[in-house]
Amino acid sequence: MNAAHRTAEQIGRTDRGPRELPSLSEQRAAAELNYVDTVLANGLRVLAVRLATVPMVELRLRIPFAGTGQGYAARAEVLANTALTGTAKRDRIAVDTDLALIGGELDTRVDPERLRFSGSSLSSGLRTLLDVLGDALVSASYAEDEVERERDRLVERLAVARSQPSVIAREALQRRRYGDHPYTKEIPHAEDVAEVTAEQVRELHKNSVVPRGSVLILVGDIDPERAVAEVGDVLGAWTADRSAPELPVLADVVGGDLQLVHRPDAVQSQLRLSARAVGRTDPNYPALQLANLAYGGYFSSRLVENIREDKGYTYHARSALEFNPFGASLLVEADTASEVTAAALLEMRYEFGRLGLVPPSESEVDDVRQYAIGALLTSTANQPGLASQLDALTAVGLDPEWLRAHPGRLAEVTTEQVAEAAREFFAPRRFTGVIVGDADLLWDALDSLGGAQLP
Template identity: 50%
Template sequence: MSAATIGKASGGTPAAGTSPSVIPPVAATVAAELPTVAERILPGGLRVLVVRRTTVPLVEVRLRIPFTGLGAAHQARGELLAETLFTGTQLRDRVELATVVQSLGGALSTWVDADRLAIVGSALATNLVPLLDLIAEVLTGATYPSGEFTGERDRLVEEATIAHSQPALIAREGLLRRLYGDHPYGSETPAPDVVSQVTEADVRTLHAARVSPVGAVLTLVGDVEPQAALERVEAVLGDWRGTAADAVPPLPALRTGPVVIIDRPGAVQTNIRIGGPAVDRHHPAYAAQRLASTVFGGYFSSRLVSNIREDKGYTYSPRSSLDYPVAGSRFTVTADVATDVTGPALLEIFYELGRMALLPVSDEELDAARQYSVGTLALSTATGVGLASTLSALAGAGIGVEYLHDHPAALAKVTPQDVLEISAQVLAPRRLVTVLVGDAEKIAAEVGAIAEIAPEVIGAPDAATGAASGAASEAAAT
């Protein structure tokens, strides 16, 4: 995934009479007022959402454009499009664009992944119209000048080369490849040799085909009058036209199997990545799944942290997470451990996953995870920045603002039995796949004592190509 930016570059004291070691009881959750969302769909297909938030004189802008495509070439071209979108238009060069953004008291950035191209920004609320004018200028008139493009491509090749030499990225890419094969979700970082072949003509063609309002969502949150903002957006972007992006292809069926080892001779640590399918935000068990992941490894008080960090000291920051791409959700476990404790650490992770799938969580664990989840949602929407990002993500998933009330209510109803049932479906070790990046000669024996290992060890990717060496590279896709 790539990102580019233009524009401007806790603690506390215990109350008197209290002890820092005494944790006060958690107050009852009070539902926040649901934001009022004004909405309009423009003639070209762009969906516009506006929320008035007057706490600061700013407006936050989030534009997400469907951007799915097949193959490594599309991924590399998409990365370069995101990096060079603001390098020039028919009216302004890169410096002039950056100068205009700064004069509006704001910033603009871009990023892309397998689902979407995003433009993220902000400005003084009084400058909404010129900000929209600038965005429209880029959407409809980006030129990708050769001089700017070549420099950005060389930089991205260098960054990708470095990234593909890092064990954390090797492990992440290995897990995605193991889960998704040749699906667009099977890689997040393009190979350097593919990036180096992309031309400005390729990116201009991609822009013409994919930078489209069809299925796109523009979210505005800030000190603006909603109906007036909708009128201003339509005046600026009402004539924007384009064609629909390709639909995201269905995910391949998960094929569980042996542990895959990607060999890094001499490595002093092993990067453990475990993952598998999860239910999406529309599923009745979505709230229970979120709490299951939180109890297992989703925050500092989780079982995984307590076990392999606090109790045994195997790793510093183990965690689990849930991701919600358009085509299907994913549960992931991440831990980086010293080479000599790879087997014991993997055993403990499997143990904690199995315990989640077979035994109910306690009421105390569930309540703590529930309070954490409700609190993080409240914090994430307390600012204009957070609310804009949250609403944009929800809109991309086909979910409305009512989620901000409905989800805390759903969390409040989750029982230990609900967590057990979804854990058996999502967290059970036999429903997950495992990829290890480390010194195969040193870790294979102890890993083999607790799990089947793929018969062929995969060589670490070549930093210049991002491709795993040896015929066994195909094993990761199957």
């Protein structure tokens, strides 16, 4: 017997009206973590955590890697792309083969703050995973042919990347927020990369790939004490007489006009707004986190409901907290058609003001609280998610106990505290940023709206 097809609206209603939604269940508490957190004789901090969901282990190694001067970002990018292409005892094929035999992978990335090795393997292959890593840390060869091959590939990729609107907007926003600080050098210029030599990369590795100040995180089906002992055995030969280079202090974001960056003939605009925030160690952080979610931090937020669902100005709109070693900033972004750019900016500013003048209600705060706690517990319930969370926490001196206690902090935030955070951190005057688009199409409307300027 086939039942007639019913629409979602019909399913959601009864003869007496809409069906009542079931009440939210209580969030479960964060689980106790079995871990060891120690510093080895060579200065490397090791955090090993047992999470035996699957017989795997996740690895994250973060090495502070700040640098200045012309071409530094290019040399760092080439190093990250060639660190695993061969060592004193393994060529590229041997590296790949040894990792494949343990169901493993290892990758390297760099940004203005750090060099990061990340990977995974079967738990039984941890020793091999560490050996491949240690081999690269101590004796990466940076052979001439490997460096040249990866360098040429990078030049091609960077040329394409720098033509992308999102990359143009990101670079413009970083300059607007932080000027010429090294933190803004996220993507090197292709012409700088083209001049990098293998000898320069070897010298950079020798001077900057050092254990003191670095953090290694292991999360998986492991015995933490045994894992730390293995790290000591394998990486004990990685030594240096200096600490890893840290970024110079980063100034706070200061409010001001938005800068219009001309992109001729663009049919879309990228809006990027930013303001100073506080980091995870600040007592106001839990309330700010909930205020940000209410503004634009998830799909049912005010900003998304306004300019995406109601007005259709954009498919993508969001707000987020961006963290750095010295604090945090708020980022609000949306991509719009040129003809509605000014209107979308008006609504973004309107929602800034409304969040302070008409703060989130008790039910709104409960919704974002449940979302925040649920998202945190979900993201840390698997090995890759927990490893990445701990990587972010250790960067600012925190440990797993902060992670375990944070759901409780979120649960204690009051509606009044969220309202206060909304007034303080989302005041329109605190924001600056950039708009990337065709200035010939955008300027008249933006000039009439105010708060924008040409370069």
